[in-house]
Amino acid sequence: MDGPVPVVRAAMPGRVKAALVIVYFQVVANLVGAALAVAEVASRKEHHQEVTALAPFLIGESALLGLALLFCAVTLRSFRIRIRPALAVLEVIVVLGALYNIASGAALSGFGIALAVAAMVLLFNHRSTEWMSQ
Numbered sequence: 001m002d003g004p005v006p007v008v009r010a011a012m013p014g015r016v017k018a019a020l021v022i023v024y025f026q027v028v029a030n031l032v033g034a035a036l037a038v039a040e041v042a043s044r045k046e047h048h049q050e051v052t053a054l055a056p057f058l059i060g061e062s063a064l065l066g067l068a069l070l071f072c073a074v075t076l077r078s079f080r081i082r083i084r085p086a087l088a089v090l091e092v093i094v095v096l097g098a099l100y101n102i103a104s105g106a107a108l109s110g111f112g113i114a115l116a117v118a119a120m121v122l123l124f125n126h127r128s129t130e131w132m133s134q
Contacts, residue, residue: 012077013131019122022115023073023087026094029112030066034059065093080132084123091116 037059044051072087094116101109122128 009134010131013127015122015125016076016128016131019119019128020073020076022119022122023069026112026115026119027066027070027073030062030069034063034066037062061097065090065097080134081129084132087123088120091120 037055041051041055041059068090069087072083072090075083076087095113098109098112098116101112
């Protein structure tokens with residue numbers, strides 16, 4: 001009986017799995033951060049306190065970044081090598097946002113830089129590239 005030959009793909013390397021865990025953590029952090037920021041801005045306005053003019057932009061950027069990272073993480077299994085450049089651009093945006101936050105006094109944002117760099121290192125190594133090229 002002749003039929004289509006099933007395509008056997010190699011298992012996802014541990015480094016790619018680790019990178020996906022990092023990216024999913026970034027998704028949650030960005031979306032929860034945006035939601036908390038919305039609540040904080042609403043509370044400040046309710047109490048007639050000053051809110052920076054950048055707040056809506058920063059909230060929108062965080063939410064969109066979270067959704068874009070989610071899209072990349074979900075589609076990485078299917079599109080592999082083609083989605084990696086988009087993920088790289090998003091990680092650079094994460095680093096730039098974290099640098100802005102550090103300059104604004106949020107020292108914890110250094111953790112965000114470390115996560116973004118770790119994800120990039122894990123996704124751009126020989127084994128990961130080999131798996132994504134299949």
